[in-house]
Amino acid sequence: MPLAPDGSGADEHIAPAPRVSLQAFCETVETAAAAQAAGEDRRLAKAHVKIQMGGIKAAVEAYRSSPTPNVILIEAGSRADDILHGLDQLAEVCDAGTRVIVVGTINDVTLYRELTRRGVSDYLIAPVGTLDVVRSVCGLFSSPDAKPVGRIIAVVGAKGGVGASTIAHNIAWSIGRDLSLDSVVTDLDLAFGTAGLDYNQDPPQGIADAVFSPDRVDTAFVDRLLSKCDEHLSLLAAPATLDRVYDFGTEAFDAILDSLRGSIPCVVLDVPHQWTGWTRRLLTGADDILVVAAPDLANLRNAKNMVDLLRAARPNDHRPHYCLNQVGVPKRPEITPADFAKALEDQPLAVIPFEPQLFGTAANNGQMIAEVSSGHKTADMFRQLAQTLTGRAEAKRSRSLFSPLLSKLIKRSS
The missing domain is CATH 3.40.50.2300 (Response regulator)
Structure with missing residues (x-):
């Protein structure tokens, strides 16, 4: 299959080979x-x-x-x-x-x-x-009658505090609710993760039990760690406690992700904003990547560095997607989406406006955006993101429901 002009492969899902x-x-x-x-x-x-x-x-x-x-x-x-x-x-x-x-x-x-x-x-x-x-x-290692290996979607912030976790959780919720695709959202910020709060869940077990006991990891063990959020979505929660230090080796999450791949069609990784051997391994190994950035200079620099590195490390995959979040804060100088697109040589997959009332209400109630206001344009954005990142829809950047908002923001900032 030939590569696309930008060096990425066609949108197909190839199961990884085992250690051979x-x-x-x-x-x-x-x-x-x-x-x-x-x-x-x-x-x-x-x-x-x-x-x-x-x-x-x-x-x-x-x-x-x-x-x-x-x-x-x-x-x-x-x-x-x-x-x-x-x-x-x-x-x-x-x-x-x-x-x-x-x-x-x-x-x-x-x-x-x-x-x-x-x-x-x-x-x-x-x-x-x-x-x-x-x-x-x-x-050679995927039998024709075997279940398809799960798709892994990694969501990471270009900078801390840009709302990457909120976006990851809403995308995962939309994958389960709107696409009826069995999925798991995995909170990898073990010390400060918010997935349990966002889904209004307080599970007694979670990802820490798996990562600290890799020899016990199998499908049955992982199933016991999952907390059911709704019919199609489960949560692998972070403990969000400080009673231990969470230092990991590069391959610390391999066993649990291999287990999830084998039993869950879609796995959304909420990757914390840090650069370690294991975070880099998770990002380069994901099937699709979404980098979340706010419209300022540090985010622009970091997003470009991440996209460039991941493109080089994954020459046979689609380039990483990125989206802008918290756009349009009153009286705050912002770098325009057009400038981001020029620097990253790609249009943002979504431009999510600053909506403090909507997002604040959802966060404090332990709800998703669509649960607070299902008809809101931001809820529709998450549905579009879910479709694109799962391969259910073509990535629509320059011409999509985001285009009117993008044009408006560009005019406002110019």
Whole structure:
């Protein structure tokens, strides 16, 4: 699948591969480059990838004296007989259970059937792109009858106090209520998280129980930690207490997210505004990212830094989305949405106006915006954000329900 002009892939959801070893034996530098780039993709983050040249002959020689990995990717020649003969030789030195992906130039159903008969897991027609390799490898570990792996949406503030948690909680609520999609909102600010307050919940257990007991994490254990907010939305709450220090390693949340992915269609991460190994890992590993910024200079700088870094770290994904919040505070000088769009080279996904009465009432009552005023334009914005971030709607920036408000704000600020 070709990349979009901005370097992002098409809107598809590819399940990440487990911790496996992959060795590729290529004949062309183009295929080697695609395999190398695939090894750097977030969906193969747990895989150990090694690239070599030489094709089938090199693979056969390599495995005469060493065990084979979980997956072998072979770039074959241009003649069907040579490909089949090479695979027969490889089969003599290949360990049981090793899966083989073949890259070739022959587009022929007879050859494909012969490859399948010999146990080849997948056949790709050259030239291949990065996502072709990622899709093929990841597809080996997703059975056709398995439930789809859950989509992870990460919401993070460009600066503290910009309302990122409120936006994350309202988006999650809209995903469950308006889209009828089973979802979990995960509050990752363990010391000061507000998800319990916003949903008017006080669960006795939450994410701390999972992160401090990674060996116990499985689907049944996680289910016991979830607090039901409504029919389709559950909460994995933060303890919001200061009786312990919450210092985590880079992979501290891997086990619980893997468990959530396997059982919940949509997981919304409320990521606190801090820059650590684990927050960076969560953001780069998410399927979709929303950066929330207020209209001032520090937010502009931070949002640009975050978007640029995440774009570079996720070359095969959609670029991170961003939205502006708390726009239009009376008498406060603000940087215009147009200036944000110029600096970030992208229009904001939403421009959410400053509505202290609406948001204050919702926060103090433990309600969502749509529960306070379902017909309010801000509630409609959260519905639009939910649709876009779950892949249910195309990202509409420059021409959408936000456009009239965006134009008005630009005129007011100019």
